[in-house]
Amino acid sequence: MRGQRPSTGREMEVDMGLIVKTMARVTIPFIGIFGAYIVMHGHLTPGGGFQGGSTLAGAGILFLVAFGLKDAEKKVNRKVYSALEGVGGLVFLGAALLGFSVAFFYNTLWHNGPFFNGKPGTLLSAGFLPIMNLAVGLKVFSGFVAVAVSIAAFRRWRG
Amino acid sequence: MIPFQYITSFLLVFIGVYALIYKRNLIKLILALDIIDSGVNLLLISEGYRIAGNLPGTAPIYTGYETLKGVPMVGPLPQALVLTAIVIGVSVTALAVSLAINAYRHYGSLDIRKMRRLRG
Amino acid sequence: MKQEIAFLSLLFILGSLLLIANPHYGLKFAFNSTHEWLTYRYTDNYYITHGLKDVGGNNIVTDIVFDYRGYDTIGEATVLFTAIAGAVALLRPWRRDEK
Numbered sequence: 001m002r003g004q005r006p007s008t009g010r011e012m013e014v015d016m017g018l019i020v021k022t023m024a025r026v027t028i029p030f031i032g033i034f035g036a037y038i039v040m041h042g043h044l045t046p047g048g049g050f051q052g053g054s055t056l057a058g059a060g061i062l063f064l065v066a067f068g069l070k071d072a073e074k075k076v077n078r079k080v081y082s083a084l085e086g087v088g089g090l091v092f093l094g095a096a097l098l099g100f101s102v103a104f105f106y107n108t109l110w111h112n113g114p115f116f117n118g119k120p121g122t123l124l125s126a127g128f129l130p131i132m133n134l135a136v137g138l139k140v141f142s143g144f145v146a147v148a149v150s151i152a153a154f155r156r157w158r159g
Numbered sequence: 160m161i162p163f164q165y166i167t168s169f170l171l172v173f174i175g176v177y178a179l180i181y182k183r184n185l186i187k188l189i190l191a192l193d194i195i196d197s198g199v200n201l202l203l204i205s206e207g208y209r210i211a212g213n214l215p216g217t218a219p220i221y222t223g224y225e226t227l228k229g230v231p232m233v234g235p236l237p238q239a240l241v242l243t244a245i246v247i248g249v250s251v252t253a254l255a256v257s258l259a260i261n262a263y264r265h266y267g268s269l270d271i272r273k274m275r276r277l278r279g
Numbered sequence: 280m281k282q283e284i285a286f287l288s289l290l291f292i293l294g295s296l297l298l299i300a301n302p303h304y305g306l307k308f309a310f311n312s313t314h315e316w317l318t319y320r321y322t323d324n325y326y327i328t329h330g331l332k333d334v335g336g337n338n339i340v341t342d343i344v345f346d347y348r349g350y351d352t353i354g355e356a357t358v359l360f361t362a363i364a365g366a367v368a369l370l371r372p373w374r375r376d377e378k
Contacts, residue, residue, distance in 0.1 A: 160308065162300055162302060162306070162308040164308070165300040165306060165308070166297065166300055169293065169296045169300070173293045176289060177286075177289065180282065180285055180286070180289075181282070205308075207320075207323070208308065208309045208310075209309060209310050209316065210309045210310070210311050211311070211313075212311075219327060219339040219340065220337060220338050220339065221337045221339075222337070232327055234320055234323035235323060235327070235339045235340045235343055236322060236323050236326065236343060238340050239340050239343040239344045239348065240351075242340075242344060243351055243352070243354075243355045246355055246358075246359060247355065247358055250358055250359055250361075250362035250363070251362070253362055253366050254362050254365055254366050256366075257366040257369045257370055258369065260370070261369055261370075
């Protein structure tokens with residue numbers, strides 16, 4: 001190709017300038033709070049586990065793009081995030097097996113249980129739905145951030 | 160009444176399959192798979208709409224304001240199945256991008272006419 | 280030669296699909312009467328009227344995804360886990376590159 005330099009494989013280690021870094025410092029906490037609201041109120045307003053997890057992953061990827069690879073690799077330990085994804089899946093299966101004496105997916109915390117038993121319309125209602133929302137949100141967020149950091153840290157072949 | 164939703168969905172599938180036949184770059188083929196996914200999801204969601212006289216349907220969420228006017232609720236079952244389909248589309252795209260990165264590393268270019276023999 | 284045949288068959292399929300979208304003798308877009316709703320979509324009607332009493336959540340879509348059809352959500356979580364594990368495993372550094 002004429003007029004193009006060969007890629008050195010080090011383009012992701014430089015950050016993006018002062019304006020982008022300042023705006024990222026302002027908006028990342030707000031995106032995090034909004035994503036946590038979508039996950040936790042999944043049984044009252046539109047939202048749930050998958051939608052809130054994707055929003056939180058958006059905040060993580062904004063941090064990776066605006067601050068460069070060196071700062072992101074100090075904060076994101078890839079093995080811990082892979083283990084967190086497995087923990088999220090196991091909590092989801094454990095909540096489904098709580099009412100195993102009647103059926104596989106029986107909602108035993110809503111019909112006769114001590115915890116999530118309140119009036120329909122409050123935050124502590126609807127059986128095992130808040131537990132499952134939190135587990136799926138954690139799984140989706142950690143999975144997407146681990147994939148993004150793995151793609152950015154790949155040492156490319158000098159072509 | 161021309162149903163715009165069905166026409167848009169069929170056009171999106173046509174554009175995706177056209178790009179899958181005629182383009183040579185590997186990244187453009189992955190983008191074409193994503194466009195086909197979007198077209199099919201749009202077709203599935205617009206199957207559950209409902210009108211009662213002059214009033215359009217609202218979202219199926221009990222908020223406490225329903226019994227005032229008699230507004231009907233849209234069917235919730237297609238929305239639950241499309242949620243699963245969107246997540247599966249994202250997973251296929253992630254795996255395809257990582258395979259494309261490895262193919263570039265072995266062959267040196269992203270042209271599908273140059274990837275003919277298996278190389279270890 | 281093969282590409283011309285592919286393009287013509289693609290145009291033929293698009294033309295037949297646009298004939299299906301005609302509301303007189305094809306797919307109907309929105310139901311307008313209660314009798315049609317109760318005949319063709321009785322499952323949706325059951326989920327709307329009995330969802331609040333059986334499960335307790337105000338959001339009917341989250342009700343369906345996690346309680347009435349929970350098996351599909353388990354399958355989708357497995358697919359997501361497998362795809363991400365495969366993508367991370369393919370992007371590890373090789374020992375031959377580091378010489």
